[in-house]
Amino acid sequence: MKNIDTKVVDKHYGSGGIMDKIEAGLRQAGKDFNLLTVDDLAPVDGFHTRGRLSTIEVAELADIKTTDLILDVGCGLGGTPRYLASQYQCNVTGIDLTEEYITAGKQLSKLVNMHDKVTLHHASALELPFDNNSFDIVWTEHVQMNIADKTKFYSEIVRVLKPSGRLLFHDVFRGYGDDPIYPVPWAENKSISALVKEKDARLMMEAAGFDVEQWHTKTHESIEFFKQVAVKIKTDGPPPLGIHILMGDNAKEKLKNQAQNLNEGRVSIALGMARKV
Ligand SMILES: C[S@@+](CC[C@H](N)C(=O)[O-])C[C@H]1O[C@@H](n2cnc3c(N)ncnc32)[C@H](O)[C@@H]1O
Numbered sequence: 001m002k003n004i005d006t007k008v009v010d011k012h013y014g015s016g017g018i019m020d021k022i023e024a025g026l027r028q029a030g031k032d033f034n035l036l037t038v039d040d041l042a043p044v045d046g047f048h049t050r051g052r053l054s055t056i057e058v059a060e061l062a063d064i065k066t067t068d069l070i071l072d073v074g075c076g077l078g079g080t081p082r083y084l085a086s087q088y089q090c091n092v093t094g095i096d097l098t099e100e101y102i103t104a105g106k107q108l109s110k111l112v113n114m115h116d117k118v119t120l121h122h123a124s125a126l127e128l129p130f131d132n133n134s135f136d137i138v139w140t141e142h143v144q145m146n147i148a149d150k151t152k153f154y155s156e157i158v159r160v161l162k163p164s165g166r167l168l169f170h171d172v173f174r175g176y177g178d179d180p181i182y183p184v185p186w187a188e189n190k191s192i193s194a195l196v197k198e199k200d201a202r203l204m205m206e207a208a209g210f211d212v213e214q215w216h217t218k219t220h221e222s223i224e225f226f227k228q229v230a231v232k233i234k235t236d237g238p239p240p241l242g243i244h245i246l247m248g249d250n251a252k253e254k255l256k257n258q259a260q261n262l263n264e265g266r267v268s269i270a271l272g273m274a275r276k277v
Contacts, residue, residue, distance in 0.1 A: 002194070004148045006097055006124065009192050013076075013246070014100035019107055021245045028240035038086045038112050043241040045079025045108065047185070048142040048170060049269050050225045051243070054218070055080055058141070058168050061214055061273040064088045068136040071095070073125045073157060074143025078105030078118060084139070085117035093135075095123040126152045130160045137161075141170040145186050148194040150201070154208035161276045167210060170271035173198045175219075177265035181257045184267075185247055198270050210274035219268045226259040 022044055026033070031040050042052045064070070066089045072081050075094025078101075085092045096102050102122045109115040123129050125140075125147060138157045147153045157167055172186070174195035187193040196204070202212055238244060244251040261267040 002148050004146060004192050004194060009146050010098050012186075012188065012192060013098040015246075015248050016100070018077075018100055018246065019104045022104065022108070022241070025241035025245055033111065036111050038082045038114065041077075041079060041082070041108055041112065043239060044243060044245060045077040045082070045105075046141075047076045047079075047243050047246055049172070049222045050218070052083070053225075054170055054271065055083055055141070057216075057218075058139070058170050058271050059084065059087070061271075062137060062166055062168055064090065064137065066090050069093075069134065070137045070139060071128075071130070071135045071160060073128070073138060073140040074146075075101075075105070075120065077101050078109060078120045080139060080141060081118045081120070082109060082112060082114045085114055090117070092118050093130075094118070094120045095125070095128065096120070097122075097124055126156060128156045128160050132159050133162045133165075134160045135162065135165060137166050137168060139168045142172060142186065144169075144201070145172045145195055146192055150194070150196065150204045151208065154205055154210070158209040158276055163276060165276045167205070167274045167276070168272075169274070170218075171201065171269070173201060173268045173270060175261070175265040175268045180261045180266045183250055183254045184258050184261065185243070185254045195267065198268055205274050209277050211277050212272065212274045215270060215272040217268060217270045219262060219265075219270075222269045223259070223262045226255075226262065229255075230259070 046052055068090050070092045072094040075081055075096050078094045081092035081094040099122045102120050105120045109118045174197045182189045247254050
C-alpha cells in the first residue's frame with residue numbers, strides 16, 4: 001500500500017484565499033450577506049459529484065432524526081454539516097485535514113447562522129478525535145479516494161459509531177477501463193489518489209465491521225450531470241459560484257478529465273449505507 005503525504009493533500013485543497021473567492025462569487029451572484037442562507041452556499045460548499053442533489057439522495061438512505069448525532073469525515077467547507085443541521089435540526093460535527101477549509105467553514109457557518117448546530121475541527125480521518133461509540137451516523141463524501149490506508153479509515157469510523165450506527169458514503173472508485181487521466185478535482189497526479197474498485201471497497205467495509213445494506217452505483221447519473229453542466233456553461237458561461245473556484249487555475253482541465261474518466265469507465269461513482277455490526 002502506498003503512503004499518501006497529507007501535507008500534499010492539505011496543499012492541494014488549501015490553495016489560499018478560499019474565503020475571498022467565495023465572498024467574491026457571492027457578491028457577483030448578487031447575494032445579500034445579511035440574508036445569506038445555507039442554500040445560497042450550496043453551489044460551492046458541496047465539493048462532490050452532483051452537488052446538493054447527491055447529498056439529498058444520501059440523506060434519504062438514513063431516516064435521519066433530530067436527535068441523531070452526526071459526524072462528517074472529510075467535511076471540506078462544512079457544506080453537508082450545515083445542510084443536515086438545517087434540514088433535520090440535528091447537531092452535526094465535521095472534521096477535515098485541510099486547515100483552510102475548516103477556518104473558512106467556521107466563517108461560513110457564522111454567515112448563515114448555523115454555528116450553534118455545526119462544529120468543525122481540523123483533524124485527520126485516520127485519527128478521529130472522538131471517543132468510541134460517539135455518533136449515530138458517520139457521513140463521508142468524496143474523501144477515501146485521497147486515503148490509501150482504507151483499513152484504518154473504515155476502522156476509525158466503526159470505532160466512533162454507536163452499536164448499529166450507520167455509515168453513509170458517496171465516493172469515487174476505480175473503474176474497469178484504463179487508468180484515470182490526471183489532473184482530477186481530488187489530485188494533480190496519482191501521488192495523492194488512492195482509488196479502489198467498488199467491489200474491493202465493499203469488502204474493506206465488511207472486513208472493518210460493517211454490514212453493507214445499500215449500494216447504488218451512480219456513474220450514469222454522474223455522466224448525465226457533467227453533460228448538463230457542460231451545456232449550461234456553453235450557453236451561460238461559468239457560474240459566479242461553483243466548486244470550480246476551489247480547484248485552482250486548471251479547474252477546467254480537472255473537470256474535463258473527470259467527465260472523460262466517467263465516460264470511458266476509468267472511474268465510477270457510488271453511494272450507499274452500511275451498518276456497524
Ligand atoms: C473533494 S473534497 C470533499 C469535501 C466534502 N466531503 C464535500 O463533499 O464537500 C475532499 C476532502 O477530503 C479531505 N481529506 C482528504 N484526506 C483526508 C484525511 N486523511 N483526513 C481528513 N480529511 C481528508 C480534504 O481535505 C478535502 O476537504
